[in-house]
Each structure stands twice: as C-alpha cells, then as structure tokens.
Amino acid sequence: MFFPIFRQEAATAPPPPIVINKYSDEKLRAIVRRMRERLQVYKEKVVDQYASSPEISPPVNPLKHGDMDIKTRLIDAAWSFVDVLLKPVEDRMDSVLGKTIDPFTDCHYIAWLSLVTLAFNYNTWFVTARLCFPYHTERTIPYWITLDVLADLIYLIDCVIFQPRKQFVKGGDIIVNRVVTKKKYRDSERFKADMLSLIPFDVLYFHFGFRSIFRANRLLKADTFFEFSDRLESIMTKAYIWRVIRTIGYLLFMLHLNACVYYVASDYQGIGKTHWVYSGLGNAYLRCYYHAVRSLINIGGLTEPHTLFEITFQMTNFFTGVFVFSTLIGQMRDVIGAATAGQTYFRSSMDNTVAYMVTNHIPALVQNRVRTWYTYTWDAQGMLDESELLDKMPLVMRTAIAVDINLATFQKIDLFKGCDQQMLVDMLLRLKSIIYLPGDFVVKKVSVVKMTNESIRYVSLVNHC
Structure with missing residues (x-):
C-alpha cells in the first residue's frame, strides 16, 4: 500500500x-x-x-587611546582658560564687528586685512634688508623694536579677534555660530601657521644680539596677503589695476632680494676691494638695488667680473633674470589681456562684420549703419550681448538682476498695469536687450484675414521708432 x-x-x-x-x-x-x-x-x-556594523573594527590600543583622551582634555582645558581671559575683549568687539564676520563682503574685515598685509610686507621687506645690510646700530635699534612690537600686535589681534569670527559654509549652510567658527579656525592649518608666526624668538636677542633672523617665522603669515588679494579683487570694479600693481610688487621684491644678496657677496669679497663689488660709497641699499636692476634686466654697462666667485655670481644673476622677467612679463600680458578681453572681442566682431559686408558689396549706407550700431551698443552697455553673461548665473540671481533693472520701467506700461507680479517677473526673465538705431523697425503688428479658398493673407502694419 x-x-x-x-x-x-x-x-x-x-x-x-x-x-x-x-x-x-x-x-x-x-x-x-x-x-x-x-x-x-x-x-x-x-x-x-x-x-x-558587520565590518570588523580595527583594534584599538587602550593605552594610546587613553593618552589621546588626556591630551585632548588638556588642550580643551587650556583653550577654555584662554577663552575666559579673552571674553571681555570679545564682548567689546561684538558691538563693532558683530558675533561673526562675512569674509567676502564685510568692509571692516577687508580693511583689517589691508593692515595685516601691511605688517606682513614690513616683515618681508625689512627682515631681509636688516639681515644683509648693517642697519642695526645703537641709534636705530629702539625704532626697530617699536615697529616689530607694533607688527606683532597686529598679528596677535588678527589671531584673537578676527580669524575666529570668520563665517564658513558647511553642508550648504552658512555657519554663524561663533563657538563653531572658533573651533573651525583652531582646527585648521592656518591656525598652526599663525601660532608659529607668533612665537617670540626675539627673546634670543639677549643672548645672540639684535639680529632679524629671529623674526623669520613672521613670514608664515603669507596666507593673509593672498586672502587680501582675493578679497580686494572681488570688490574692485576694475580688478586688473590691482593685478598690475601686485605683479609690479613681485618684480620690485625680486630686485630687493637680489640687492641684498649682492651686498652679502660684496661683503664676502671685501667691500671696495675690486671694481665689481660694492664700493662702499653713498647709500648702500640704493647702490646695490641699482646694480640689481641693471644685472637682472640685462641692461648692460656693468663692470666685468674677474674672480671665479664674481663670474659665477654674475652668471647666476643673468640666468635668474631671464627666468624671472620672462615669467613676470607673461603674467603681465595675461593680466592686460584679461582686462581688455571684452574690447578685443568687440573689435574682432566689428572687423569681421565689416569684412563680410565688403566682400558681399553691401552698400555704403548699410555699412555705416552697422558700424554706428556696433559703436553705440558698446558705448551704451559695454558688451554686445548681455544675455551671454546672465545665462551663466543661477535663476535666482538672474531674476534679482532683471527685477532691479527693468521692473520699474515695466510697471509704467499701460498694457501691463494690474497684471500679477509673478507674471511680470516671468516676462522680465524672457526679455533681451537689443539696441535699435533711429529709423529701424521695432514692432510689427500682424492681422490675419481668412480667404474663401482657405488661404491666409498677412497684412503688416509697421511702427517706426
């Protein structure tokens, strides 16, 4: 079964x-x-x-982890003590600067960056000059100490007051909480460089004598100079002016370094011992700077070097001058080219159009009207087609610009009075700026008449300017 x-x-x-x-x-x-x-x-x-999580976590050394916790606690405790000491100063500055600073648009911050940049340039130029030239005398040392302390005070205020207040973007949101901005600054690499630039190696003056080499760490503040350069370009109407000035500054600083090196080489050879070295007469810095200009730019007329050291030094000068000046000239060309790019485009477009009309034997009257249109359009708005610029912007920015420029005029037209505001904004976004000359047809009104044979005839009524 x-x-x-x-x-x-x-x-x-x-x-x-x-x-x-x-x-x-x-x-x-x-x-x-x-x-x-x-x-x-x-x-x-x-x-x-x-x-x-199913992933295997790496093994953790409990002793090392504990040491890190202790170290973190000590650092946090130290910063908490510093914050308590600085709280009265920060509270007073809140009424002037606010809780936080927008680093891109705040004029107070950009003005402060100019002052920090001035202090940085003081250290950059005079630390090297004082290191090479005999400018440390009993009469000048008090003045140098005063200027050094003033520059260090500007550095300190920047690290304590301004940098911890800088807003930043995180996850698409602008962080305006000063506790968070302060922590962000203290965790950054810039904070480490700022702290290194404030280490007072100047106390070594008491043991080794007054030498500017102990202030070389002040040059670590270079990020402030580049930040100031970027912020200044963003607010200037003609940013190429600052770019030209900055490039000339690079050139002058390279000549300054060469003048310092030339004086050191002359001192090594013996000042006034040969015709090639610095003679020891007149102002030492100006004479050496003049030699650097003639040497790096390869002007000629220099005293011929004789010793092996002099020949080697002068050949290095020539090679350095060729490299540096070719780089700076190329940079200057790019700056000027970017400044005149719009005008170059306008001139090229006009020349191509004129050449096209000449090739096709366009009457002289039409050619003159085309030239007049090009010239008047450029003089009126500085570009041939402003829509090319606006198309690169987000919709929100295009809307804001269109409303600020045309909405007031648009509302005065009787046809659009009483219309919905959103409809007016939508129409503004579709407008395109076009310049017409007197006598050009601007508006064509078309009426449609239905014929018996089902054909359509258009009757155009033309309005003139």
Missing part, C-alpha cells in the same frame, strides 16, 4: 545536484551563506540604526 505512494513522491522530487568539484561546491555554498548572513545584518541595521 505504501509502495505506490513512494513511487509517486520519487517521481515528483527534484533531481539531485550535479557536483563536478566538491571543494569548489563547498566554497560557493560558504560564500552564499555568509552573504545571506550579511544581508540579514543590514536588514536589522535599517530597522535599528544602533545595531552593530
């Missing part, structure tokens, strides 16, 4: 799997099993966000 049932079950059971390689089959089954377990863990992770 059970035999037919057994025969029926055997007929419906699936055939046994074919195993070609037992080892490979076991490995594949193990992989499938682990993937199922991993999938189950991730399902639990979705349901419970506090579930443990």
Whole structure:
C-alpha cells in the first residue's frame, strides 16, 4: 500500500545536484551563506540604526587611546582658560564687528586685512634688508623694536579677534555660530601657521644680539596677503589695476632680494676691494638695488667680473633674470589681456562684420549703419550681448538682476498695469536687450484675414521708432 505512494513522491522530487568539484561546491555554498548572513545584518541595521556594523573594527590600543583622551582634555582645558581671559575683549568687539564676520563682503574685515598685509610686507621687506645690510646700530635699534612690537600686535589681534569670527559654509549652510567658527579656525592649518608666526624668538636677542633672523617665522603669515588679494579683487570694479600693481610688487621684491644678496657677496669679497663689488660709497641699499636692476634686466654697462666667485655670481644673476622677467612679463600680458578681453572681442566682431559686408558689396549706407550700431551698443552697455553673461548665473540671481533693472520701467506700461507680479517677473526673465538705431523697425503688428479658398493673407502694419 505504501509502495505506490513512494513511487509517486520519487517521481515528483527534484533531481539531485550535479557536483563536478566538491571543494569548489563547498566554497560557493560558504560564500552564499555568509552573504545571506550579511544581508540579514543590514536588514536589522535599517530597522535599528544602533545595531552593530558587520565590518570588523580595527583594534584599538587602550593605552594610546587613553593618552589621546588626556591630551585632548588638556588642550580643551587650556583653550577654555584662554577663552575666559579673552571674553571681555570679545564682548567689546561684538558691538563693532558683530558675533561673526562675512569674509567676502564685510568692509571692516577687508580693511583689517589691508593692515595685516601691511605688517606682513614690513616683515618681508625689512627682515631681509636688516639681515644683509648693517642697519642695526645703537641709534636705530629702539625704532626697530617699536615697529616689530607694533607688527606683532597686529598679528596677535588678527589671531584673537578676527580669524575666529570668520563665517564658513558647511553642508550648504552658512555657519554663524561663533563657538563653531572658533573651533573651525583652531582646527585648521592656518591656525598652526599663525601660532608659529607668533612665537617670540626675539627673546634670543639677549643672548645672540639684535639680529632679524629671529623674526623669520613672521613670514608664515603669507596666507593673509593672498586672502587680501582675493578679497580686494572681488570688490574692485576694475580688478586688473590691482593685478598690475601686485605683479609690479613681485618684480620690485625680486630686485630687493637680489640687492641684498649682492651686498652679502660684496661683503664676502671685501667691500671696495675690486671694481665689481660694492664700493662702499653713498647709500648702500640704493647702490646695490641699482646694480640689481641693471644685472637682472640685462641692461648692460656693468663692470666685468674677474674672480671665479664674481663670474659665477654674475652668471647666476643673468640666468635668474631671464627666468624671472620672462615669467613676470607673461603674467603681465595675461593680466592686460584679461582686462581688455571684452574690447578685443568687440573689435574682432566689428572687423569681421565689416569684412563680410565688403566682400558681399553691401552698400555704403548699410555699412555705416552697422558700424554706428556696433559703436553705440558698446558705448551704451559695454558688451554686445548681455544675455551671454546672465545665462551663466543661477535663476535666482538672474531674476534679482532683471527685477532691479527693468521692473520699474515695466510697471509704467499701460498694457501691463494690474497684471500679477509673478507674471511680470516671468516676462522680465524672457526679455533681451537689443539696441535699435533711429529709423529701424521695432514692432510689427500682424492681422490675419481668412480667404474663401482657405488661404491666409498677412497684412503688416509697421511702427517706426
């Protein structure tokens, strides 16, 4: 009685799997099993966000981890003590600067950056000059100390008052909480460079004498100069003026360094011992700077070097001058080219159009009107097609510009009085600035008349300017 049932079950059971390689089959089954377990863990992770991750965490050294915790606590405690000391000063500055500063648009911050840049340039130029030239005398040392302390005070105020207040963008949001901006600044690389630039190596004067080499760490404040340059370019109407001034400053500083090196070389050879070195007469800096100008620019007329040291030094000067001045000239060309790019485009477009009209024998009257249109359009708006500029902006900015420029005029037209404000804004976004000359057709009103043969005839009524 059970035999037919057994025969029926055997007929419906699936055939046994074919195993070609037992080892490979076991490995594949193990992989499938682990993937199922991993999938189950991730399902639990979705349901419970506090579930443990299936990834293996790296081993943690408890002693090292504890040391890091102690170190972090000590640093936090030190900064908390500093914040308590600085709180009265910060509270007083809140009424002047506000809780935080927008580094891109705040005029107070940009003005302050100019002062910090001035202090940085003082250190950059005079540290090298005082290091090479004999400017440290008993009469001048008090003046140098006063200027050094003033520059250091500007550095300190920048690190304590201004930099911790700078707003920044995080996750698309502008962070205006001063506690967060202060922490962001203290965790940055710039803060480390600022702290290194404030280390008072000047106390070594008491042991080694008054030498400006101990102020070389003040040059680590270079980020402020480049930040000031970027901010100034963003607010200037003609930014190429500052770029030209900055490039000329680079050139003058390279000549300054060469003048310092030339004086050191002359002192090494012996001042006044040969015709090539500095003679020792007149103002040492001006004479050496004059030699640097003639040497690096390769003007000629220099005294021929004779010793091996002099020949090597002068050849290095020539090679350096060729490299530096070719770089600066190329940079100056780029600056001037960028400043006149719009005018160059206008002139090229006008010349191409005139050449096209001459080639196709366009009447002189039409050619003169085209030239007049080009000239008047450029004088009126400084570009041929302002839509090319606006198309690169987001919709919100295009809308703001269109509303500020045209909405007041648009509302004066009787046709659009009483219209919805949003409809007016949508129409403003579709406007395109076009300049017409007197006598040009501006508006064409078309009326449609239906004919008996189902054809359509257009009757145009033309309005003139």
